[in-house]
Amino acid sequence: MKSPQHIVRFLAPVAVFAAGILLWEAIVRINDIKPYVLPDPLLVLKTLVGDWPVLSQSLGVTLLTTLEGFIAAALGGIALALLFNQSKWLEYSLFPYAVILQVTPVIAIAPLLLIYLQQGTAVIVCAWIVAFFPVLSNTTLGLNSVDRNLAGLFQLYGASRLQTLLFLKLPAALPYILAGLRIAGGLSLIGAVVAEIAAGSAGAGSGLAFRIAESGYRLNIPRMFAALLLLSVAGIVIYGVLALISHLLLRRWHESALGKES
Amino acid sequence: MIAGSALTETEADAADLAVRLRGVTKTYDTGVTALGPLDLAVKRGEFVALLGPSGCGKSTALRLIAGLSAPSSGTVEVNSHGAARRGSHPIGFVFQEPTLMPWASVRDNVRLPFKLAHAARNDADARIDEALDQVGLVEFASAYPRELSGGMKMRVSLARALVTDPDILLMDEPFAALDEITRFRLNNDLLSLWRNLHKTVIFVTHSVFESVYLSQRVIVMTARPGRIGTEFRITAAEPRGEEFRTSAEYAAFCREVSNAMAPSYAGQAGA
Numbered sequence: 001m002k003s004p005q006h007i008v009r010f011l012a013p014v015a016v017f018a019a020g021i022l023l024w025e026a027i028v029r030i031n032d033i034k035p036y037v038l039p040d041p042l043l044v045l046k047t048l049v050g051d052w053p054v055l056s057q058s059l060g061v062t063l064l065t066t067l068e069g070f071i072a073a074a075l076g077g078i079a080l081a082l083l084f085n086q087s088k089w090l091e092y093s094l095f096p097y098a099v100i101l102q103v104t105p106v107i108a109i110a111p112l113l114l115i116y117l118q119q120g121t122a123v124i125v126c127a128w129i130v131a132f133f134p135v136l137s138n139t140t141l142g143l144n145s146v147d148r149n150l151a152g153l154f155q156l157y158g159a160s161r162l163q164t165l166l167f168l169k170l171p172a173a174l175p176y177i178l179a180g181l182r183i184a185g186g187l188s189l190i191g192a193v194v195a196e197i198a199a200g201s202a203g204a205g206s207g208l209a210f211r212i213a214e215s216g217y218r219l220n221i222p223r224m225f226a227a228l229l230l231l232s233v234a235g236i237v238i239y240g241v242l243a244l245i246s247h248l249l250l251r252r253w254h255e256s257a258l259g260k261e262s
Numbered sequence: 263m264i265a266g267s268a269l270t271e272t273e274a275d276a277a278d279l280a281v282r283l284r285g286v287t288k289t290y291d292t293g294v295t296a297l298g299p300l301d302l303a304v305k306r307g308e309f310v311a312l313l314g315p316s317g318c319g320k321s322t323a324l325r326l327i328a329g330l331s332a333p334s335s336g337t338v339e340v341n342s343h344g345a346a347r348r349g350s351h352p353i354g355f356v357f358q359e360p361t362l363m364p365w366a367s368v369r370d371n372v373r374l375p376f377k378l379a380h381a382a383r384n385d386a387d388a389r390i391d392e393a394l395d396q397v398g399l400v401e402f403a404s405a406y407p408r409e410l411s412g413g414m415k416m417r418v419s420l421a422r423a424l425v426t427d428p429d430i431l432l433m434d435e436p437f438a439a440l441d442e443i444t445r446f447r448l449n450n451d452l453l454s455l456w457r458n459l460h461k462t463v464i465f466v467t468h469s470v471f472e473s474v475y476l477s478q479r480v481i482v483m484t485a486r487p488g489r490i491g492t493e494f495r496i497t498a499a500e501p502r503g504e505e506f507r508t509s510a511e512y513a514a515f516c517r518e519v520s521n522a523m524a525p526s527y528a529g530q531a532g533a
Binding site: 147149150152153154155156157158159163167168171172174252253254255 | 325328329330351353355357359361363364365366374375377378379406407408
């Protein structure tokens with residue numbers, strides 16, 4: 001199983017990471033850069049441990065917002081795609097607005113949302129706006145990718161609309177839906193961060209992005225880096241978890257989940 | 263030995279017909295007439311091959327008989343003896359592709375007609391076992407389609423068509439995508455199923471050899487819009503097997519049918 005190629009694939013990015021850290025450390029030391037300009041990696045790690053009570057609480061807030069935005073995006077995207085699939089008329093009427101919502105930069109919408117909505121709600125809505133479109137468009141694509149002959153077979157055996165949806169369209173669309181959700185996971189984190197930044201120091205929130213903004217004003221650069229590190233790790237973990245779920249659901253049957261040997 | 267004339271049926275035959283098409287045409291929204299007018303009578307228990315070039319409407323004819331699309335004019339009659347018990351269905355359909363649900367096991371794929379008819383699970387299970395046994399796939403019941411070869415997938419498709427014990431089996435070039443050895447084996451299996459189960463089979467193919475080997479009657483269709491060109495009765499002794507495939511009699515039938523096909527491809531570009 002562990003062929004040399006596997007080991008190289010694993011080691012190469014690790015080596016790049018180690019080299020990057022060493023280079024960073026070296027630049028800071030050689031040029032004697034002050035920590036309030038650029039902290040060395042070790043200091044970032046120390047800050048992460050030292051400030052853990054504050055940072056972990058912020059991480060919890062941001063993750064909860066992200067999760068809420070993600071769930072809203074998943075449910076909203078799938079529900080909207082199902083409605084579009086049942087009624088062309090609805091699709092033609094609403095789809096352009098879904099596109100408009102998607103192409104308008106969320107950073108520009110966030111300040112407006114913060115005027116009209118409670119901050120907690122505004123942050124979730126931001127996460128939803130950014131994340132629902134890939135779910136919607138992927139689910140729509142999946143529902144329209146049903147094998148024509150299989151659909152004919154369902155018709156031959158007198159399947160109802162509901163049966164066709166549950167036993168044919170949704171399973172056929174599942175790989176597409178999961179791909180959409182994988183994108184949406186990362187995007188809902190971005191949406192949450194954008195809204196927190198937009199709320200800025202005026203906000204009552206205490207998420208990680210808020211910590212970054214706050215630490216910036218206080219010139220607490222090591223904490224900015226520590227919070228940024230946590231955000232990156234959170235994004236990676238979200239992607240990893242969704243990829244794992246997707247793999248577990250599809251491994252018995254879908255091409256994307258199959259190894260090379262089969 | 264070889265009859266070249268169209269069938270003339272008497273009133274006595276009429277009750278004995280499984281499928282009857284009268285003046286059926288199919289014109290698509292684009293204005294293209296794919297089929298007809300087509301008159302076709304298939305007797306109960308008969309094995310009929312519809313043979314013709316690509317695009318002559320033979321698949322369309324099959325979809326019309328299955329009720330998957332409606333004729334633009336004319337009538338389609340399908341007579342089924344089958345009592346309307348739950349989960350039974352008068353027609354089984356096998357497509358050119360196996361057309362299986364990749365997310366479901368072999369067993370669940372074969373179960374589909376029962377699932378859609380809300381049939382009782384116990385009755386269904388017995389029938390599914392029987393159908394899997396008929397196609398020789400009992401030990402693969404819990405496998406997934408991707409784990410099967412092309413020929414085995416086709417057997418699953420056949421089992422799904424047989425599971426409702428239909429009177430009529432419609433097959434749309436079912437073995438066209440398989441390698442020749444697998445195709446020959448499935449041909450033989452299909453013939454023995456037909457002999458044992460007494461189904462009416464309408465088999466669409468573009469292979470002269472396959473049509474002669476399998477069927478009692480070969481109907482050669484003309485190029486678009488498809489109509490019935492010539493009919494041949496293949497009067498070879500039953501049961502047929504590999505010795506028939508290598509016989510002079512088989513070769514003679516094939517030559518005869520090929521000659522009837524000639525107008526379809528002579529002087530036609532891009533057909």
